[in-house]
Amino acid sequence: MRDTSRLTYSYKDFIDSPEGLADRIAESLGCPVTIEDANHRIISYSKHETNVDDARTATIMRRKVPEQVINGLWKHGIMSKLFESDQPLIVEKIEEIGLGNRLAISVHKNKELLGFIWAQTNDLSVTSEHLEEIKEAAQWVSHHLLRQQAKKKKTDENRKEFFWQLLTGSLENQSEIKRLAKKYQMNLQGQLCVAVFEFKEEMSQAVERHAYYLTETLHQTRIVNRIFDDQQLILLVRTDDQEDANEMNQAFIREFTQKMKERLHFEDLKGAFGLIYDSPTLIGDSYKQALKVLELKEQYPDGLHHVDNYQDLGVYQFINELAALQKKENYKNDALRHIKAYDDRNKSMLLETLKVFLEKNSNVHQAAAHMHIHTNTLNYRLKRIKEIGNIDFKDVNQKTMLYLDLLIYESEQEDL
Known part of the structure; x- marks a missing residue:
């Protein structure tokens, strides 16, 4: 015994x-x-x-x-x-x-x-x-x-406060940042950016523990620090190689969301990261950019469902600012207004056809395939769009403005 x-x-x-x-x-x-x-x-x-x-x-x-x-x-x-x-x-x-x-x-x-x-x-x-x-x-x-x-609890609380100072940009003194980083054993050398994951589900302790667990066990990125804020997990990510940083961060975002889906059945988890900087004083900018990507992904789910990097937003980076300026100046796009009126009268789909055509970079075959129509049908619609809106599809400036105005119209859902 x-x-x-x-x-x-x-x-x-x-x-x-x-x-x-x-x-x-x-x-x-x-x-x-x-x-x-x-x-x-x-x-x-x-x-x-x-x-x-x-x-x-x-x-x-x-x-x-x-x-x-x-x-x-x-x-x-x-x-x-x-x-x-x-x-x-x-x-x-x-x-x-x-x-x-x-x-x-x-x-x-x-x-x-x-x-x-x-x-x-x-x-x-x-x-x-x-x-x-x-x-x-x-x-x-x-x-x-x-x-x-x-033993670690007090240190972790101080590290959390230091991280918030970096995220909010309230700490700008390089020597002070260096001193605190050394004190809390946070390596801020190399390329830095902020990644944010937004959960739709309630952030229970079990979810937080598993999310924390995943950030520690996925090896392709180096997580300097992490913090939970309401329904968001905020990470400070570091890499030594700027050339591979974007690719590594994208792989991390996708693998993290996939693992959470597989293990906890989270279907609607979004992730994003801001620009990569070589100075810790710019961590706050990267944080704001990551938040903006999440906001725009919510606002434009069709156009940005595959985007998780601020660098890849393209014209969407400035779409809300442009929309605010148009509203202030009471601007309306006459070409779109005429096409919308024609659609309303005839129950046609010219406005949608125009958007798909522009999204497909004016490629008739790709646009027709996307809409499941024959190319002849698409060409007929494009001819009507040219006539009604007085549009020149060879004018890059006009096409760019049409595309931006269509995005703003769809987002705002206001009358043209």
């Missing part, structure tokens, strides 16, 4: 030493053990290194679980079970990610996920005693992680 009082005492000896704690658990279970935080960063690993598999080796070398392994665990339903329960889980080997047999348990305090314990069991026959042992170990790992959290 197990001497639980001896075990409890021996765990207590190592609560301030994560390395010793992992060794103690490994000694008790008789197999290699890894302790991770909630974002799969290694807290400690045991020195028991007999017959370790590729997943364990890669994790120890990187000090973090490889993204390929994390994705594989999600695909096989392992991570969702660990997120939802604090009971031990026997995991069969998954060869495609180099993972051997495991005994795993998530470490919780109340409903908060703190981390994980993974034991590589190999050919070990897991008994009820092993299950009880790892459950007890999880309690002591919880004590250790809570102590670490308490």
